[in-house]
Amino acid sequence: MPYQTTIGSLVYHFADLKTLLAKASPARSGDYLAGLAAATYEERMAAKLALAEVPLKRFLDEALIPYEDDEVTRLIIDRHDAAAFAPISHLTVGDLRDWLLLEKTDSARLAAVAAGLTPEMVAAVSKLMRNQDLILVARKCQVITRFRNTLGLPGHLAVRLQPNHPTDDVRGIAASMLDGLLYGSGDATVGINPASDSLPTLMRLWQMMDEVRQHFEIPMQSCVLTHVTTQIQAIEAGAPIDLVFQSIAGTEATNAGFGVSLAILREAHEAALSLGRGTLGDNVMYFETGQGSALSAGGHHGVDQQTCEVRAYAVAREFRPLLVNTVVGFIGPEYLYDGKQIIRAGLEDHFCAKLLGLPMGCDVCYTNHAEADQDDMDSLLTLLGAAGINFIMGIPGADDIMLNYQSTSFHDALYLRNVLGLKRAPEFDAWLARMAITEPSGRLREIGSGHHLLKQLPQISGAA
């Protein structure tokens, strides 16, 4: 169906809904690269004006990627909850923004409509929202998940400890893990991106993390971020796997590029559940996403990169994950050019995921060929803290020596806690106090060279 707006004497035409969404999207290099972006500032505003008038119901009738061609579209349509949608079904996209911002639209109401919203509706409304709107509404959404601790409580912030090493040296990884724990990080997960995909190497990583966890009775969960099929193999081989990880995207073709499908993810989810390792809950999946992956894999079907990203959240929510993480600035400047674009994308991803009911975190990050630096990351980190982000990354000194990019550090997490008064996952917080790593207030204590963890952890991991 065509859409149009008249500005002065000029009539702007948009051939279909996906074109309208793409032209209404805030400027970013990936949409220019794909040839989908608005040609002028006025055309972008014309698209936003037309988009504001589109009834939400329209999104149920006009699929951006045909139902027959794409299993993610089928998932979105088949899982749509008409009863949850009913209270907002009379609204346009513009009305939806207004409704979201109402004071009476509180956490409970937002949670109640989540299953009635499709990713495309959520992407659409985000394109009409300013950064402060994205923060304000996301802050109202509460998504609480559990495995061995409780994540996502209001006023809390968790950290994924990311102790990567370029050759998967167990001693090197343990050293970074120790550094993070002594800085009070690791409640979201301790998650290693391995350099290798060889099963024996990966088995050692799972075993080391599990030994450390058990020895010190840490209420945490571990993860090795290798391909999901490798994790299924490892489960069969008896690996102590807490969380199963996979990178996912918003189209079937892009997921195929990642070597996954909904069927494979279902198999992995069931394998992880079968281990029954969670003590407080059974949220066993960890997903990563990021704008630009669909274009990068040639699987975007002419849909803009932000809308593709939000469709990935439909995949995520099918599997009740413990953690979802947008690795926002990792992909490079051809998709998100500079600090401004990265900050906007980070806030969009967090808002859209939270509105759809996902436990969203963000890898606040950039590469050295992007026009961004640590000041931009400080800005995004602070904004996401204000928006109620569930978790961020903790990497020694913010420098990932395996993946060659910069993220956030253990110190950055302390900064955010300090400025915004954010607490750790309660069970993990209590453990830190028991271990004399923190004071009862949550502040770090001075760690002496005789500290229990410092003396014993390197021995357990063979680093002594």
Place this chain on the structure above:
Amino acid sequence: MKQIDLIQHNPWDELRTHTSARIALGRVGCSLPTREVLKFGLAHAQARDAVHRPLDFSELKHQLHAAGFRTLKVRSNAEDRQTYLLRPDHGRHLHGDCQVQLQHELPAPEIAIVLADGLSAVAVQRHALPLLQALRERFDTDWANTPVVLAEQGRVAIGDGIGEALRARLVIVMIGERPGLTSPDSLGLYLTYAPRVGCLDSARNCISNVRPEGLPYELAAHKLDYLARQALRLQLSGVKLKDDSSMQAVAVQAD
């Protein structure tokens, strides 16, 4: 002069022997000490410079000639660094004029080498020649006539157009990788058998992080020699060609 020390130090510095990660940095309040902020800033500045500094092609050409290599010079469709960063598709395509120029050159006797600036000119400037020399000692071919093509604003796939125009059986692209803070000068190596425009990335083999502190020249040359021989023998490259050189590589490393 009295040293003022306001930093709360971490008594686990010795664990740095196991990793180059920035551990045990200490803190002032909850923040990084000044010293660490500046160290990080310097590393980022060096990585940024690595991305934006142009490769000195005339100097490299001079060095290659002195070492007995035959060189050619081409450029991609990306006219400048800004375009290169925003339009990866332009950096993958050999410029039309250069394609014609290569088609009039002597064909590659067997392999063609491409040295592309990529995302780190300094990686190519430092490591390409020593690596080529290490490869020449191992890999037997008509080196005097093997073209070493210097490619400006090039991405990996520019090797396809170059290899095709020079009618090479195998193209080896040596390219500056995306620089990290601790590794602004990593060189990446990509092998493609029967190169032609439109080759898929799954048809390539990659050797990453070539630099003295990463994968040293001798070891990289050993892997490259192994993969090149296997690719020519099996007449393929990519996912079907496995790097089984590691057992032998251990011996090389121990030498």
